[in-house]
Amino acid sequence: MNELLIASMMTMMTAATPLVFAATGELVCEKSGVLNLGVEGMMLIGAVFGFAAVTLTGQPLAGLLAGSLCGLVAALIFALLTLTLLSNQVATGLALTIFGTGLSALVGLDYVGETIEQIRSIHIPVLSDLPVIGRLLFGHDPLVYLAIIILALSGWFLKPTRWGMILRAVGDSEVSAHAIGYPVIAIRYAAVAFGGAMAGLGGAYLSLVYTPLWAENMTAGRGWIALALVVFASWRPSRVLLGAILFGGITILQLNAQAAGLGIPGAFMSMLPYIATIVVLVLISRDAIRIRLNAPACLGKPFRAER
Amino acid sequence: MLALEARATQSASAAWLSPLLAMALTGLTGAAIFLAMGKAPGIALYIYFIEPLTSWSGLSEVAVKAGPLILIGIGLSVGFRAGIWNIGAEGQFIAGAVLGSAPAVVFYDSTNLLILPTMLVLGVLGGMAWAAIPALLKTRFNANEILVSLMLVYVAELLLVHLVQGPWRNPQGWGFPGTRMFPDAALLPMLFPGYRVHLGTLIALLIPLLAWFVLTKSRFGFKVRVFGSAPLAARHAGINNPRMIWATLLIGGGLAGLAGIMEAASTIGQLMPKISPGYGFTAIIVAFLGRLHPVGVALAGTAIAVTYIGGEGAQISAGLPKAVTGLFQGIILFYLLAFDLLTRYRLTRIGNKVSAT
Numbered sequence: 225m226n227e228l229l230i231a232s233m234m235t236m237m238t239a240a241t242p243l244v245f246a247a248t249g250e251l252v253c254e255k256s257g258v259l260n261l262g263v264e265g266m267m268l269i270g271a272v273f274g275f276a277a278v279t280l281t282g283q284p285l286a287g288l289l290a291g292s293l294c295g296l297v298a299a300l301i302f303a304l305l306t307l308t309l310l311s312n313q314v315a316t317g318l319a320l321t322i323f324g325t326g327l328s329a330l331v332g333l334d335y336v337g338e339t340i341e342q343i344r345s346i347h348i349p350v351l352s353d354l355p356v357i358g359r360l361l362f363g364h365d366p367l368v369y370l371a372i373i374i375l376a377l378s379g380w381f382l383k384p385t386r387w388g389m390i391l392r393a394v395g396d397s398e399v400s401a402h403a404i405g406y407p408v409i410a411i412r413y414a415a416v417a418f419g420g421a422m423a424g425l426g427g428a429y430l431s432l433v434y435t436p437l438w439a440e441n442m443t444a445g446r447g448w449i450a451l452a453l454v455v456f457a458s459w460r461p462s463r464v465l466l467g468a469i470l471f472g473g474i475t476i477l478q479l480n481a482q483a484a485g486l487g488i489p490g491a492f493m494s495m496l497p498y499i500a501t502i503v504v505l506v507l508i509s510r511d512a513i514r515i516r517l518n519a520p521a522c523l524g525k526p527f528r529a530e531r
Numbered sequence: 532m533l534a535l536e537a538r539a540t541q542s543a544s545a546a547w548l549s550p551l552l553a554m555a556l557t558g559l560t561g562a563a564i565f566l567a568m569g570k571a572p573g574i575a576l577y578i579y580f581i582e583p584l585t586s587w588s589g590l591s592e593v594a595v596k597a598g599p600l601i602l603i604g605i606g607l608s609v610g611f612r613a614g615i616w617n618i619g620a621e622g623q624f625i626a627g628a629v630l631g632s633a634p635a636v637v638f639y640d641s642t643n644l645l646i647l648p649t650m651l652v653l654g655v656l657g658g659m660a661w662a663a664i665p666a667l668l669k670t671r672f673n674a675n676e677i678l679v680s681l682m683l684v685y686v687a688e689l690l691l692v693h694l695v696q697g698p699w700r701n702p703q704g705w706g707f708p709g710t711r712m713f714p715d716a717a718l719l720p721m722l723f724p725g726y727r728v729h730l731g732t733l734i735a736l737l738i739p740l741l742a743w744f745v746l747t748k749s750r751f752g753f754k755v756r757v758f759g760s761a762p763l764a765a766r767h768a769g770i771n772n773p774r775m776i777w778a779t780l781l782i783g784g785g786l787a788g789l790a791g792i793m794e795a796a797s798t799i800g801q802l803m804p805k806i807s808p809g810y811g812f813t814a815i816i817v818a819f820l821g822r823l824h825p826v827g828v829a830l831a832g833t834a835i836a837v838t839y840i841g842g843e844g845a846q847i848s849a850g851l852p853k854a855v856t857g858l859f860q861g862i863i864l865f866y867l868l869a870f871d872l873l874t875r876y877r878l879t880r881i882g883n884k885v886s887a888t
Contacts, residue, residue: 261677265861301865310875311868314616314677318815319868323861329854440854445685452678491693498682502668505679510672528535 232476233360237368238434240465240472242267242426244371246450247457247464248378249422254454255382256415257395257522261317262302263423264447265324270295270424271431272328275335275438284343287432288367288425295424296417298324303416307409310526325441335438342436343367367429372465374422379461391415395520398527408527423447445498452501456508458518467504474500535876542874549870550820550827554834557863564858570849578849579841579859591726593836595798598735599624599790599807601832603814605742606786608823610779612746612759617780619665619680620787621811622687623658627788628795629691630657632802635717636699636710646717650792658788659781661687666780670773676780684811692804699802710802719797731793736829738786743825755779787811808839809857816864835860 246263253260274291278284302320305311345365352362382388393401394411402408431438449471457463478493509515558580562572583589603620610617631654634646664683668674696708719730746752758765758775795802817835821827842856
């Protein structure tokens with residue numbers, strides 16, 4: 225197979241990975257009935273603190289931990305406001321994105337132009353050396369696999385496990401879940417925190433592996449695309465991977481097309497991922513019944529336990 | 532122990548108190564941030580929040596920045612009241628600036644006095660056209676207006692970059708991205724010599740009055756309020772869902788587009804790759820801070836404009852990064868949303884033993 229094609233498919237996975245992280249987190253969060261529009265902000269926070277941690281310690285693992293931890297803390301601010309103080313989830317999510325954009329720009333000032341060592345791809349003797357599929361299956365950086373593993377585990381968690389079913393019950397009928405005696409608010413806190421940690425990890429992946437550098441607003445709408453991916457996946461984890469690879473593919477395709485110079489202005493090529501998001505949303509959403517059947521019934525509604 | 536008790540009706544005094552509390556606490560938080568950055572908090576806060584108001588030129592700059600924030604904020608607040616979440620005003624602002632600038636770019640040596648009114652009308656239409664996309668996709672295909680309007684921000688930004696680097700680039704610009712400077716006839720007149728306050732600022736101040744009138748005195752205003760507070764009741768009363776979506780998005784887009792062309796045809800005087808310091812997103816904060824009320828939005832737009840100018844001043848005189856402004860904007864909204872609890876609930880003290888009430 226063509227060397228360029230293999231290379232493109234490899235980078236496609238790296239473009240998809242931050243989306244897999246962020247969309248998986250948001251999916252679990254939404255399944256519990258909470259709509260967190262702050263994904264973009266949490267990703268930026270994860271990206272900048274992850275990058276700062278690697279610059280300071282030289283340890284990639286420290287960067288990943290810092291990124292997801294800071295994403296989690298940011299998500300807890302959101303949880304405090306929406307779940308304890310009962311604020312509007314849409315407005316609070318927007319606030320989180322604005323906050324994350326400002327905070328990351330401020331923290332990141334010292335790190336613009338800094339370089340770090342990229343996390344290297346794995347190499348398994350024999351397997352990675354197989355022609356074509358060797359690299360495609362066994363030649364990515366470890367986080368690509370981590371993203372897929374977390375996605376698979378989330379899918380498994382949500383389906384048959386006891387706590388997964390409770391989480392879905394909380395998202396589909398908070399009043400009944402509360403009446404049975406499940407701690408609705410505590411479960412939602414946990415789901416929001418998980419979403420934040422995953423968005424932070426996705427952001428850290430961008431600044432530590434994908435680019436690897438820090439630039440203001442470097443997520444460039446990926447947090448919002450992750451939100452669209454959850455709708456695209458109809459809240460089913462298995463479809464998140466498909467959607468993420470699709471978007472990764474479009475991103476890489478337009479980059480390659482710009483490099484090849486097809487005579488189409490670069491700006492129009494750069495629009496493709498955003499336009500594709502809109503097209504996909506339209507295609508999925510026009511089946512209103514399917515959205516209603518799959519979306520968590522209590523998505524976005526505040527809940528306060530009556531004594 | 533403290534507990535929450537739902538209020539029968541929203542508390543009006545708490546609704547107006549919470550923005551003030553939020554601003555005060557943001558000031559305190561700001562002081563802590565400045566302290567952590569090794570700056571004298573008192574001086575930094577003075578530069579940020581007071582100094583812009585101490586000179587005529589400062590006030591003029593605040594007014595110039597407040598104009599677009601108020602215009603966009605008014606448009607967004609109408610939508611937010613009806614529960615339509617247009618968060619792509621930044622894109623509608625750019626679309627308005629682009630379409631509105633077309634006459635000035637094409638007839639770059641025009642002296643025709645009709646060019647400016649034409650540009651303003653086109654600016655409104657450009658913003659409306661950009662907002663019509665989420666309206667159409669929402670009403671026809673049920674697509675989420677939040678995500679669609681936001682994606683279109685990136686598309687508009689890229690379109691602007693393409694135009695000023697390619698077809699609309701100034702041939703005498705030494706290859707720098709940007710259009711020719713607009714002819715004088717295409718610029719909004721300044722109000723006072725030596726200051727940048729212009730006719731657009733005045734227009735921006737009249738819009739809240741108009742909006743207040745429409746929202747409180749007209750049938751449309753009543754429908755918007757009913758639609759937002761009780762969608763089901765609205766549907767039974769025959770208030771049409773798609774029409775409401777169209778109306779609020781077009782109003783928001785039109786006002787953002789007007790803000791865009793007025794910005795291009797005044798202080799900037801041309802199109803450049805970046806024409807907005809995030810007005811469209813900041814206006815979301817302005818709308819909430821102003822309680823989605825026209826007068827409140829005008830006040831909030833002015834207050835936030837002060838921090839923009841203060842941020843610029845702080846960058847020059849105290850070496851504080853401009854990014855602090857963005858952080859403040861996020862924090863102020865957090866505090867506001869937290870305090871809003873008190874408009875819907877009241878804190879009551881319940882004793883551990885005394886529950887016999």
